[in-house]
Amino acid sequence: MTTTTTLGYDDLPELLTRLTGDEKHDWSALSTLDTLWVLHDRVLADGDRFLLSKGHGPQAYYAVLAAKGLLPLELLASWGSFDSPLGNHPDRALAPGVGFSSGSLGHGLGVAVGVALALEASAAEPPAPGGTPRLRRLAGGRVFCLVGDAELEEGSNWEAVQFAGRARLGILNAIAIDNASSTHGWPDGLERRFMLEGWTAVRVDGRDHEQLAAALTPDPDAVRPHLVVAEVSR
Amino acid sequence: MMRDRFYRALREALDADERVWAVTAEIGTASLGPHPRHVNVGIREQLLIGVAAGLALEGKRPVAHSYAPFLVERPYEFLKLDLGHNDLGAVLVSTGASYDGARSGRTHQAPEDVAAVAALPGWTIHVPGHPDELEHLFREALRGDDRVYIRMSEEQNHARVDGGGFTVLRRGSAASPLVLAVGPTLAPVLEATAELDATVAYLATVRPFDREALRAALPATDVVLVEPYQAGTSAAEVAAALLDRPHRLLALGVPNVEFRRYGSGPEHRAAHGLDAAGIRASLEAFLAA
Numbered sequence: 001m002t003t004t005t006t007l008g009y010d011d012l013p014e015l016l017t018r019l020t021g022d023e024k025h026d027w028s029a030l031s032t033l034d035t036l037w038v039l040h041d042r043v044l045a046d047g048d049r050f051l052l053s054k055g056h057g058p059q060a061y062y063a064v065l066a067a068k069g070l071l072p073l074e075l076l077a078s079w080g081s082f083d084s085p086l087g088n089h090p091d092r093a094l095a096p097g098v099g100f101s102s103g104s105l106g107h108g109l110g111v112a113v114g115v116a117l118a119l120e121a122s123a124a125e126p127p128a129p130g131g132t133p134r135l136r137r138l139a140g141g142r143v144f145c146l147v148g149d150a151e152l153e154e155g156s157n158w159e160a161v162q163f164a165g166r167a168r169l170g171i172l173n174a175i176a177i178d179n180a181s182s183t184h185g186w187p188d189g190l191e192r193r194f195m196l197e198g199w200t201a202v203r204v205d206g207r208d209h210e211q212l213a214a215a216l217t218p219d220p221d222a223v224r225p226h227l228v229v230a231e232v233s234r
Numbered sequence: 235m236m237r238d239r240f241y242r243a244l245r246e247a248l249d250a251d252e253r254v255w256a257v258t259a260e261i262g263t264a265s266l267g268p269h270p271r272h273v274n275v276g277i278r279e280q281l282l283i284g285v286a287a288g289l290a291l292e293g294k295r296p297v298a299h300s301y302a303p304f305l306v307e308r309p310y311e312f313l314k315l316d317l318g319h320n321d322l323g324a325v326l327v328s329t330g331a332s333y334d335g336a337r338s339g340r341t342h343q344a345p346e347d348v349a350a351v352a353a354l355p356g357w358t359i360h361v362p363g364h365p366d367e368l369e370h371l372f373r374e375a376l377r378g379d380d381r382v383y384i385r386m387s388e389e390q391n392h393a394r395v396d397g398g399g400f401t402v403l404r405r406g407s408a409a410s411p412l413v414l415a416v417g418p419t420l421a422p423v424l425e426a427t428a429e430l431d432a433t434v435a436y437l438a439t440v441r442p443f444d445r446e447a448l449r450a451a452l453p454a455t456d457v458v459l460v461e462p463y464q465a466g467t468s469a470a471e472v473a474a475a476l477l478d479r480p481h482r483l484l485a486l487g488v489p490n491v492e493f494r495r496y497g498s499g500p501e502h503r504a505a506h507g508l509d510a511a512g513i514r515a516s517l518e519a520f521l522a523a
Contacts, residue, residue, distance in 0.1 A: 114284060
């Protein structure tokens, strides 16, 4: 890899300009930028997994990966071209640093449930004689999945939400970027829906790095999956 | 019974290999029984495939199982994206086939399943004709990390065919047609061709399709393909195999119609012309044409 220097949050506008060729854009309008930055700068540790389910508008993701040295800076300008590994929706088979291929909405949470099951069970205790086998939680390895408030309209998400709550997948964390883009909305809020299914949930200002970092550093002994709604204006 | 053999083989694999996980969606859950690495997601088939993909992402070897229409058709895009596009593998094992659920009606009949899976890149598709073949193919599939679809059926042949792959069972004259029986169609095919000058071959693995073996086995120009699912599912494979050889193809299988009948599997088989009498009638008309 040619350039793997680590850059800061203030460098992201320049990376986004490289990516898009657009020098006048107000990049702060990108709904996922701050959440992705805080995740990669302050939250994700060795052994953690991240799945970007909301693959639409991946500029912020590519820029953050490049800033963190996970994606060569030189690739940014190629975005969307025929030979580029960087498309309008990220492809894990092509793009360095990308762990999940997305674009079609409503796929990430279900896969994240499978990842969480594998991590939680990476050491199964042998069944006691005549008893029911039990799974033992190992240290390290949390799963983070980023979705959008409109993406949650897809019913497949709720299959995952329901099951994760019942299975008490405490290492699973969903981040819902809420920029009120769901046409029919979520009367009484997304949090209530997740909590009814057995999750813990909190709503934070999706531009506030301290709030995001605090909300995304969940209790390591959690026995319930956790939802962080990151509210941003459109 | 293939189903019983499958549950037993999967239970043994769960005990023997930490990489193996079973994912079910209520169907077959009780028959398989509890195990720390058996996850029943409830009646949530999109999650069934998503969980399998997530397990594969962590290096596991997931086995997802349900009735064919709910394993393949309902979560079809999840096969395409969660597994295929994410470059992940899983072993999908279905039950119900084309019309095992005859009495349950159209909702439980999936003659389209093999064509649907075959339309996605990178899938190996097995259509075993006997429980011994099923067990062998399933255990082989567990060893890999690729995408494998195994289609079980209540219909089965009288004996297993050894050797795997494309197997010539009977050779006719140099002018004889090649009758290629897929999976559980072998029993009626053998009966239908008993008194005919025919070369009979058997195939349980239809994707990838062994084009070379078909070329090598074809005595003359006539090919009769007998598949237990939608007619013509492998016709393009035969055409590609014989691109430079003038040939005629009769592709038998379940017709692509909205078939509104209940009853039994044997009644459906006969109605689709896939019993011995039906195959023989189609074959004779084809050879006389």
